[in-house]
Amino acid sequence: MNHSLLILSRHAADYERLLSGAALPALSITATADPTHLSADAARFDLVFGEPALIATVLPWLTGVKWVQSTWAGVEPLLNPALRRDYVLTNARGVFGALMSEYVFGYMLAHERLMFAKRDAQLAGRWDPSPPGSLRGKQLGLLGVGTIGSALARTAKHFQMRVKGFTRSSETSSEVDQYFHGDTVLFARDLDYLVCIMPNTGATRHLVDQALIDALPPRAVFINPGRGSTVDETALASALAGGRLAAAVLDVFHTEPLPADHPFWRLPNVIITSHTAALSAPPDIAPLFVDNYRRLIADQPLRYRVDFDAGY
Amino acid sequence: MNHSLLILSRHAADYERLLSGAALPALSITATADPTHLSADAARFDLVFGEPALIATVLPWLTGVKWVQSTWAGVEPLLNPALRRDYVLTNARGVFGALMSEYVFGYMLAHERLMFAKRDAQLAGRWDPSPPGSLRGKQLGLLGVGTIGSALARTAKHFQMRVKGFTRSSETSSEVDQYFHGDTVLFARDLDYLVCIMPNTGATRHLVDQALIDALPPRAVFINPGRGSTVDETALASALAGGRLAAAVLDVFHTEPLPADHPFWRLPNVIITSHTAALSAPPDIAPLFVDNYRRLIADQPLRYRVDFDAGY
Numbered sequence: 001m002n003h004s005l006l007i008l009s010r011h012a013a014d015y016e017r018l019l020s021g022a023a024l025p026a027l028s029i030t031a032t033a034d035p036t037h038l039s040a041d042a043a044r045f046d047l048v049f050g051e052p053a054l055i056a057t058v059l060p061w062l063t064g065v066k067w068v069q070s071t072w073a074g075v076e077p078l079l080n081p082a083l084r085r086d087y088v089l090t091n092a093r094g095v096f097g098a099l100m101s102e103y104v105f106g107y108m109l110a111h112e113r114l115m116f117a118k119r120d121a122q123l124a125g126r127w128d129p130s131p132p133g134s135l136r137g138k139q140l141g142l143l144g145v146g147t148i149g150s151a152l153a154r155t156a157k158h159f160q161m162r163v164k165g166f167t168r169s170s171e172t173s174s175e176v177d178q179y180f181h182g183d184t185v186l187f188a189r190d191l192d193y194l195v196c197i198m199p200n201t202g203a204t205r206h207l208v209d210q211a212l213i214d215a216l217p218p219r220a221v222f223i224n225p226g227r228g229s230t231v232d233e234t235a236l237a238s239a240l241a242g243g244r245l246a247a248a249v250l251d252v253f254h255t256e257p258l259p260a261d262h263p264f265w266r267l268p269n270v271i272i273t274s275h276t277a278a279l280s281a282p283p284d285i286a287p288l289f290v291d292n293y294r295r296l297i298a299d300q301p302l303r304y305r306v307d308f309d310a311g312y
Numbered sequence: 313m314n315h316s317l318l319i320l321s322r323h324a325a326d327y328e329r330l331l332s333g334a335a336l337p338a339l340s341i342t343a344t345a346d347p348t349h350l351s352a353d354a355a356r357f358d359l360v361f362g363e364p365a366l367i368a369t370v371l372p373w374l375t376g377v378k379w380v381q382s383t384w385a386g387v388e389p390l391l392n393p394a395l396r397r398d399y400v401l402t403n404a405r406g407v408f409g410a411l412m413s414e415y416v417f418g419y420m421l422a423h424e425r426l427m428f429a430k431r432d433a434q435l436a437g438r439w440d441p442s443p444p445g446s447l448r449g450k451q452l453g454l455l456g457v458g459t460i461g462s463a464l465a466r467t468a469k470h471f472q473m474r475v476k477g478f479t480r481s482s483e484t485s486s487e488v489d490q491y492f493h494g495d496t497v498l499f500a501r502d503l504d505y506l507v508c509i510m511p512n513t514g515a516t517r518h519l520v521d522q523a524l525i526d527a528l529p530p531r532a533v534f535i536n537p538g539r540g541s542t543v544d545e546t547a548l549a550s551a552l553a554g555g556r557l558a559a560a561v562l563d564v565f566h567t568e569p570l571p572a573d574h575p576f577w578r579l580p581n582v583i584i585t586s587h588t589a590a591l592s593a594p595p596d597i598a599p600l601f602v603d604n605y606r607r608l609i610a611d612q613p614l615r616y617r618v619d620f621d622a623g624y
Contacts (some may be wrong), residue, residue, distance in 0.1 A: 103444075158466075176581060276441055279444075
């Protein structure tokens with residue numbers, strides 16, 4: 001049986017080159033970055049590979065689709081209940097751990113090493129011997145311990161930190177020193193750093209709420225490279241403005257780009273990284289499609305299948 | 313036999329508390345941060361523990377000294393040929409690797425993640441989605457592979473970098489992918505990051521010279537948490553000003569504090585960290601004295617003995 005693949009991605013040319021290089025059998029490929037170019041023959045594609053936000057705009061016309069491989073981890077645009085769900089949806093997993101580690105530990109080290117204060121001193125021509133801190137012995141709390149959380153836990157151990165993990169029920173990473181379920185307040189006490197890497201589901205909405213934020217010690221730094229929807233932004237901004245939290249490093253927000261009048265822009269202890277924590281890089285993502293395509297033609301189950309109801 | 317220890321350190325009180333807590337046998341302790349307080353009975357101390365710069369000022373009066381444990385890695389002040397060498401000198405080693413890793417990888421990640429540029433964008437109220445880089449696959453060159461270099465190599469492997477090591481002859485770290493000896497130019501080609509962690513000896517003076525700097529690719533970042541004396545500062549400043557080198561992160565200098573008229577202050581691609589890369593922390597350093605004292609009273613050889621002629 002021959003398969004007809006539509007690549008729908010900002011990186012369409014990169015993905016077409018990478019998949020062509022993989023010489024996948026019985027596969028014809030059409031690649032575009034612009035879904036408005038799709039003609040009436042959209043129904044002929046049984047496979048789609050690309051960004052959920054783009055795919056969602058043309059899903060009603062992709063009537064022949066059997067499998068969609070997302071280039072992103074987050075598939076929210078395809079979870080819209082108004083859209084069809086009569087196909088297998090797989091997302092990108094297992095490839096963001098290394099990048100997320102670089103993001104999270106880069107900014108934790110920037111905080112410990114007083115990088116921005118030392119930079120300001122330098123710009124003022126001032127020799128600044130104030131002693132930096134260290135990650136050793138500090139407590140890291142992971143809100144969510146999937147493949148990304150496990151990667152963060154490994155890096156935390158490399159830097160001799162203690163790791164607390166909060167999950168619904170799983171306890172899969174052996175690098176987490178202590179697991180918590182249900183009660184975020186117990187989990188949050190004594191954390192030096194709280195990192196949120198939860199998917200966006202109904203159950204995670206505003207998981208970082210007033211109660212959790214109040215439970216954090218004033219020295220704590222909150223880092224969110226996960227999803228904006230997990231955070232009560234009003235409660236967070238108020239805690240940061242009142243010094244009840246040391247700092248926040250925020251990559252994602254309820255509304256992106258972050259609106260110009262949002263209080264986060266005016267808080268000196270907030271760092272805004274504009275949704276760049278772990279960008280999907282075609283050389284990382286293309287192998288996910290290749291592996292799943294080989295499984296498809298061998299009649300094996302696809303990896304990283306999304307449960308439409310659970311949302312991940 | 314009873315021993316009489318003089319602690320001579322900015323952290324005299326911390327060290328006195330830590331050593332008292334270790335309940336070392338047959339040891340009387342005198343601790344001070346101010347060597348001018350030493351009276352004529354300085355000759356009664358057979359052991360000294362402290363900062364080389366402080367100890368050097370009173371060494372002529374410490375006529376009974378048999379062993380000096382330095383709290384620093386660098387012992388230059390005690391290598392002055394005008395000073396006595398009729399005692400065993402041991403320095404601090406094996407404890408700076410973790411801190412140096414935090415320093416070096418903190419600033420490498422700051423470079424990859426465009427942290428300062430993103431901070432400037434934020435201060436201008438600008439959402440900045442420019443994609444950051446990653447350490448994965450990048451080449452790290454270690455100028456010197458002792459205990460600190462080995463620790464850096466381990467962290468580099470954690471972040472999936474390639475590691476080149478330059479040493480006089482040793483090849484002790486298995487985490488170094490490729491060793492170089494003698495020719496720094498061959499070593500420097502293709503490096504993304506060059507980190508200098510050489511001790512200060514006659515042989516390392518200006519090891520980072522015009523030829524080595526010219527051999528680095530223009531994308532390279534030079535990081536020096538080692539010794540200022542290893543760098544030809546004029547050649548480095550000129551390469552940075554001319555864009556022949558991407559950036560430098562400098563902790564140590566020929567003259568410290570860095571003089572106000574030094575060109576490094578005015579170069580936008582230089583980061584100055586004011587000799588704070590790996591400060592000796594009493595909880596790390598005290599165990600070195602404790603371990604060596606136990607060896608001393610057991611008639612075992614002391615660890616980390618310095619060769620006065622080699623300088624390390």
